[in-house]
Each structure stands twice: as structure tokens, then as C-alpha cells.
Amino acid sequence: MLHSGLLYTRWAAGGACAxxxxxxxxxxxxxxxxxxLxxxxxxxxxxxxxxxMNSATMRKYPAIADLLTPITKRLTGAEAQRLNARVDVDGEDPHEVAKDWLVREGFIREG
Known part of the structure; x- marks a missing residue:
């Protein structure tokens, strides 16, 4: 069995991996x-x-939970995989990929 990083490089190079x-x-x-599987x-x-986040921060700013809950609900495993592919496969900048998703989903505005 291969560790995750080796799995991808070995498979991509045509190596065997069960x-x-x-x-x-x-x-x-x-x-x-x-x-x-x-x-x-x-x-x-x-x-x-x-x-x-730090519990003191959450107590001081409880509205943060209301802002983050919709994001965590929309960021499904399949969506995370698509976003990760844009970084790991297509070579896009992680910050730009995240920002693009947040804009497209309506959580932030462009700019």
C-alpha cells in the first residue's frame, strides 16, 4: 500500500499500484x-x-457562525474535489480558486 503522495505520482508515471x-x-x-472504494x-x-476558531473569538463575535454555516453546507466533498483539481491538476492558484468559488456561490463580491 502506498502513502497518498506516492500513489498519485506512481500511478501517473504508469507504475503499478493495487x-x-x-x-x-x-x-x-x-x-x-x-x-x-x-x-x-x-x-x-x-x-x-x-x-x-478560538472559542473566545466565537464568544466575542457569535455572528461568525451564521456567516460560515452556509459555506460549509455548500462545500461538499464533490465540490471540494472539483476545486482541488483546479489546483492540483490544472495548476491554478489556490487563493484564486477559493475566491472564484466564493464569488460564484454569492458569499463575496468580486474585487
Whole structure:
């Protein structure tokens, strides 16, 4: 079994690999036509994106939760994979990819 970074480079180079560890949101999965096995026993926890901040900050600015909740609901695993592909496969700047998504989803304005 290969660690996640080696999995992609080895597969892309045409090397053999029967099994490897990968994040389901990795954008290289569709590009390399890899198959993600279903975790039918629910062994692995769900790693959906979620904001994390200092609890004192949250107490001082509770409106932050109301601002971030819609973002975390729309940033599904499939959407994260598409965004990651723009960075890992297409070579786009991560900041620009994130900003483009936030603008397109209506969370921020262009500029």
C-alpha cells in the first residue's frame, strides 16, 4: 500500500499500484481515473470541511457562525474535489480558486 503522495505520482508515471491511501476530495482522483472504494463499514470518520476558531473569538463575535454555516453546507466533498483539481491538476492558484468559488456561490463580491 502506498502513502497518498506516492500513489498519485506512481500511478501517473504508469507504475503499478493495487491499493493506496487517498483523500476522497483529492482532485487527481478523476483525472487519473482512480476508483475510491466505498467505506461500507463506516470505519473512517467523515472529514468534511469545517471552520475552526478560538472559542473566545466565537464568544466575542457569535455572528461568525451564521456567516460560515452556509459555506460549509455548500462545500461538499464533490465540490471540494472539483476545486482541488483546479489546483492540483490544472495548476491554478489556490487563493484564486477559493475566491472564484466564493464569488460564484454569492458569499463575496468580486474585487
Amino acid at each position: 491499493l493506496g491511501v487517498a483523500a476522497t476530495t483529492d482532485g487527481r482522483i478523476p483525472q487519473l481515473k482512480l476508483k475510491v 466505498e467505506d461500507d463499514r463506516h470505519f473512517f470518520p467523515n472529514y468534511n470541511a469545517a471552520p475552526e
